[in-house]
Amino acid sequence: MERVQGVLLRGYHGAPTSGTVTIREFNRDERVRRALAGLGKWWGVAIVSVFIPVAHFVLVPSFLAYGGWQFFQRLGTVELATDAHGTCPDCGAEQALDLAARWRAPQPVTCRQCHRGLQLVLPSP
Numbered sequence: 447m448e449r450v451q452g453v454l455l456r457g458y459h460g461a462p463t464s465g466t467v468t469i470r471e472f473n474r475d476e477r478v479r480r481a482l483a484g485l486g487k488w489w490g491v492a493i494v495s496v497f498i499p500v501a502h503f504v505l506v507p508s509f510l511a512y513g514g515w516q517f518f519q520r521l522g523t524v525e526l527a528t529d530a531h532g533t534c535p536d537c538g539a540e541q542a543l544d545l546a547a548r549w550r551a552p553q554p555v556t557c558r559q560c561h562r563g564l565q566l567v568l569p570s571p
């Protein structure tokens with residue numbers, strides 16, 4: 447389940463420009479499956495870390511904790527931004543945007559070209 451959402455990019459000056467974000471939606475089953483996959487992967491890494499002398503005192507609990515964190519992150523992720531493109535309103539550079547993994551709007555983004563902070567917002571209806 448994917449949809450493309452039109453968004454606006456606001457800079458410090460000039461008119462806001464438009465962009466698109468591809469959003470992947472997960473239903474309940476997919477969320478649970480993704481969460482378990484994440485947990486299994488990091489707990490697998492934790493088990494392998496048991497065999498690393500000395501470092502395992504730090505690594506094993508860290509990976510276990512990270513796996514648990516990933517599990518709840520993924521369980522709560524309903525919408526994931528997989529791809530975002532837009533034109534910077536300040537310098538005009540067309541680019542792929544780096545977004546937070548969990549989709550939300552508005553959210554801050556940084557232009558790759560001029561490194562200015564931009565605001566990604568949903569267009570008002």
Ligand SMILES: [Zn+2]
Binds near residue numbers: 536558560
């Ligand atoms: Zn820019």
